[in-house]
Amino acid sequence: MRLVMEPLGMVAEVVDVESLKRWSQIPPVHHLTDYSAIGEEQKHTTSPFPYNSAINDKIALWLGDISLLSVDVIVNSTNESMTERNPVSDRICARAGVDLKEEIRQEVKECKTGEVRVTQGHNLPARYVIHTVGPKYNLKYQTAAENTLHVCYRNVLQKTRELNLSSVAISVINSVRRNFPPxxxxxxxxRTIRRFLEQHGNSLDLVVLAVENIDVGIYEVLLPLYFPRSIQEEETALWQLPVNIGGPDGEPLLPDRQIRIIDNPQHSLDVLSEDESDSSSHSFDECDS
Incomplete structure (x- = not known):
């Protein structure tokens, strides 16, 4: 057991992630409703997230201080100038010490929305910290905000893989301070984490979902939909999952807004003469400080 000193001289225990229960070891706490018996129509005919014990063994849900976790890397959600004050960031910075602040100020300096930056863990139990900036949420630009949040989580996981690290603790990146619905x-x-583990599960041994009190209830309810622990949970999820469960990577799918023009002869000629349609890319470099 390793101990770290709190700012006021109190001693806090470092949490060995090997002691955390995996999702597969936690029994269901909610009664499974038989939706077929009450005549409700299911949203999916086959499970988009089938029961997979190997993937469940790589997930841990943990309510606690992420800065105490002895993992390869932890995630810090911040702003573009990397100066955001929130309880999670404050604890990470306090335990890492002044060297983390200096590394950010001298070398990293900023992080654009949706991107990630990596620093040393310094005095933290974790070897590294991945910093990322979540989006602001606005109903007018809802799809852009959802896609940017997906990019944040995907980039965190991809960076962990690129660094050849096997364990990562991810704090909740979306924030009610930025109006994002929890x-x-x-x-x-x-769904982003689930899809990544399906594709690159061999590169990661453990993903810790490090949540605060405000989010733990939500994750307890939603985890069985994306990581069912039994065939029964998988079948129940057919009714409880949203209709839109994203693309191959868990990314939000844009609704098809194209208008079919069937009575325009010129349009028909244009279609015959073009084999490919243009695709546009999305930039997520808007200021989010």
Whole structure:
């Protein structure tokens, strides 16, 4: 057991992640409703997230201080100038010490929305810290905000893989301070993590979902939908999952807004002469400080 000193001289225990229960070891706490018996129509005919014990063994839900976790890397959600004050960031910075602040000030300096930056862990139990900036949420630009949040989680996981690290503790990146609905943020986080583990599960041994009190209830309810622990939970999720469960990587899918023009002869000629349609890219470099 390793101990660290709190700012006021109190001693806090470092948490060995090997002591954390995996999701597969936690029994269901909610009664499974038989939706077929009450005549409710299911949203999916086959499970988009089938029961997979190997993937469940790589997930841990943990309510506690992420800065105490002895993992390869932890995630810090911040702003573009990397100066945001929130309880999670404050604890990370306090335990890492002044060297982390200096590394950010001298070398990293900034992080654009949706991107990630890596620093040393310094005095933290974790070897590294991945910093990322979540989006502001606005109903007018809802799809852009959802896609940017997906990019945050995906970039965190991809960077962990690029660094050849096997364990990562991820704090909740979406923030009510930026008006992001906690439940929508959790759906995006869980399906993005699930899809990544399906594709690159061999590169990661453990993903810790490090949550605060405000989010733990949401994750307890939604985790069984994306990481069912039994065939029964998988079947129940057919009714409880949202209709839109994202693309191959868990990314939000844009609704098709194209208008079919069937009575325009010129349009028909244009279609015959073009084999490919243009695709546009999205930039997420808007200021979010």
């Amino acid at each position: 439940d929508e943020g959790a759906h995006i986080a869980l």
